[in-house]
Amino acid sequence: xxxxxxxxxxxxxxxxxxxxxxxxxxxxxxxxxxxxxxxxxxxxxxxxxxxxxxxxxxxxxxxxxxxxxxxxxxxxxxxxxxxxxxxxxxxxxxxxxxxxxxxxxxxxxxxxxxxxxxxxxxxxxxxxxxxxxxxxxxxxxxxxxxxxxxxxxxxxxxxxxxxxx
Amino acid sequence: xxxxxxxxxxxxxxxxxxxxxxxxxxxxxxxxxxxxxxxxxxxxxxxxxxxxxxxxxxxxxxxxxxxxxxxxxxxxxxxxxxxxxxxxxxxxxxxxxxxxxxxxxxxxxxxxxxxxxxxxxxxxxxxxxxxxxxxxxxxxxxxxxxxxxxxxxxxxxxxxxxxxxxxxxxxxxxxxxxxxxxxxxxxxxxxxxxxxxxxxxxxxxxxxxxxxxxxxxxxxxxxxxxxxxxxxxxxxxxxxxxxxxxxxxxxxxxxxxxxxxxxxxxxxxxxxxxxxxxxxxxxxxxxxxxxxxxxxxxxxxxxxxxxxxxxxxxxxxxxxxxxxxxxxxxxxxxxxxxxx
Numbered sequence: 301x302x303x304x305x306x307x308x309x310x311x312x313x314x315x316x317x318x319x320x321x322x323x324x325x326x327x328x329x330x331x332x333x334x335x336x337x338x339x340x341x342x343x344x345x346x347x348x349x350x351x352x353x354x355x356x357x358x359x360x361x362x363x364x365x366x367x368x369x370x371x372x373x374x375x376x377x378x379x380x381x382x383x384x385x386x387x388x389x390x391x392x393x394x395x396x397x398x399x400x401x402x403x404x405x406x407x408x409x410x411x412x413x414x415x416x417x418x419x420x421x422x423x424x425x426x427x428x429x430x431x432x433x434x435x436x437x438x439x440x441x442x443x444x445x446x447x448x449x450x451x452x453x454x455x456x457x458x459x460x461x462x463x464x465x
Numbered sequence: 466x467x468x469x470x471x472x473x474x475x476x477x478x479x480x481x482x483x484x485x486x487x488x489x490x491x492x493x494x495x496x497x498x499x500x501x502x503x504x505x506x507x508x509x510x511x512x513x514x515x516x517x518x519x520x521x522x523x524x525x526x527x528x529x530x531x532x533x534x535x536x537x538x539x540x541x542x543x544x545x546x547x548x549x550x551x552x553x554x555x556x557x558x559x560x561x562x563x564x565x566x567x568x569x570x571x572x573x574x575x576x577x578x579x580x581x582x583x584x585x586x587x588x589x590x591x592x593x594x595x596x597x598x599x600x601x602x603x604x605x606x607x608x609x610x611x612x613x614x615x616x617x618x619x620x621x622x623x624x625x626x627x628x629x630x631x632x633x634x635x636x637x638x639x640x641x642x643x644x645x646x647x648x649x650x651x652x653x654x655x656x657x658x659x660x661x662x663x664x665x666x667x668x669x670x671x672x673x674x675x676x677x678x679x680x681x682x683x684x685x686x687x688x689x690x691x692x693x694x695x696x697x698x699x700x701x702x703x704x705x706x707x708x709x710x711x712x713x714x715x716x717x718x719x720x721x722x723x724x725x726x727x728x729x730x731x732x733x734x735x736x737x738x739x740x741x742x743x744x745x746x747x748x749x750x751x752x753x754x755x756x757x758x759x760x761x762x763x764x765x766x767x768x769x770x771x772x773x774x775x776x777x778x779x780x781x782x783x784x785x786x787x788x789x790x791x792x793x794x795x796x797x798x799x800x801x802x803x804x805x
Binding site: 303305309310311313314315322324325326329330332333334335337339340347 | 505515519524534567570585590591681
């Protein structure tokens with residue numbers, strides 16, 4: 301034992317050394333560091349959970365946003381369609397009105413034209429009758445019976461009017 | 466990485482170092498043969514208390530570890546729950562020590578399970594204490610700076626000392642001649658001692674002192690008994706005195722008893738195996754380095770330094786793992802199928 305250097309006193313002092321060191325290191329090193337590691341692990345877990353929650357709510361918000369956008373787009377489309385429809389209707393109405401008015405105007409114009417034409421025709425007829433009467437008077441030197449003459453001319457004119465288109 | 470190593474500056478440094486070795490070899494500066502002393506040498510006497518160099522070094526190791534612990538935890542906030550996240554960010558030494566402690570804790574947890582809080586401080590301290598003490602022995606000055614004393618046995622070779630430096634020149638055996646007692650030591654017991662001087666180092670790694678290694682072994686074995694009793698109650702000791710086999714017959718009983726006695730012996734042998742494994746490895750490493758330096762001075766011991774760094778780590782890890790395993794084994798019930 302002596303040659304090996306084993307000595308109870310030194311052995312015990314080394315044991316005491318170890319115990320002291322273990323106690324000191326427990327207080328100074330292991331406990332603080334393990335606490336630190338635990339605390340950090342907890343915080344990391346918490347922040348990871350926070351991140352997950354945030355991501356989830358962001359996804360939810362995105363979904364909501366998308367839904368709202370789609371809704372708005374749908375509504376806008378609807379409104380546009382409605383407006384277009386209304387516009388079309390108004391256009392059709394206006395067109396119909398215009399058509400109607402145009403028809404009316406055209407009809408009136410035609411009526412007036414016809415009236416004018418008849419009037420003119422009658423005028424012309426009477427003038428032609430007057431002229432032809434005057435001509436015959438000049439040719440014959442004497443007047444025919446005005447009543448007969450007029451009958452003749454009217455018959456001629458009527459015949460003329462028939463041949464005309 | 467490799468590119469950075471091969472710079473002109475590094476090349477010059479390498480050349481200078483090699484030149485230094487060559488020149489010192491040419492000048493014939495030799496290293497004295499190491500003094501192989503199994504026992505740690507006393508270096509201080511304070512009244513009745515003797516202090517050996519390994520005890521002194523153990524205290525230095527403890528101081529180093531405690532300073533390390535102090536500086537690693539210095540920046541930690543006092544109240545963790547109220548600290549900001551920014552204050553929990555580790556840096557430098559704290560980061561490193563956290564890594565070490567976490568690695569040890571994970572290992573202890575893998576083996577110790579729910580006993581980890583009890584095992585961990587012990588095995589981690591074993592690891593750190595042994596590791597630092599192993600590696601301390603590799604520092605320059607350990608084993609080489611010390612008191613000059615005359616050899617303790619006449620058969621030992623002493624060396625000529627020039628001033629305070631021990632040379633590699635062997636002193637002539639000089640019986641009866643009164644050697645110079647410049648160190649003021651050993652004037653009275655001259656005759657029992659050899660001529661010349663040897664170095665009694667101030668520092669000797671504790672793991673090269675059997676007192677330290679056996680103390681650790683004893684402690685581990687005693688604690689494993691403690692944990693066994695704590696886990697299993699007095700029934701723990703049944704494995705050392707197993708007479709349950711007698712229920713099955715005399716033969717089974719005798720076999721059981723024999724096995725349990727073997728168990729007891731193996732438990733006691735563990736103290737020695739623990740102590741001598743660590744002692745043997747580290748002590749042999751120190752001797753190897755000394756002998757290599759003696760045989761081929763200066764450069765030949767370099768590769769062995771690398772080896773000793775490795776061995777020092779492995780021995781610390783082995784000591785810790787074995788302690789953990791023995792603790793864990795003591796806490797589980799001793800089934801008949803369990804063998805060693």
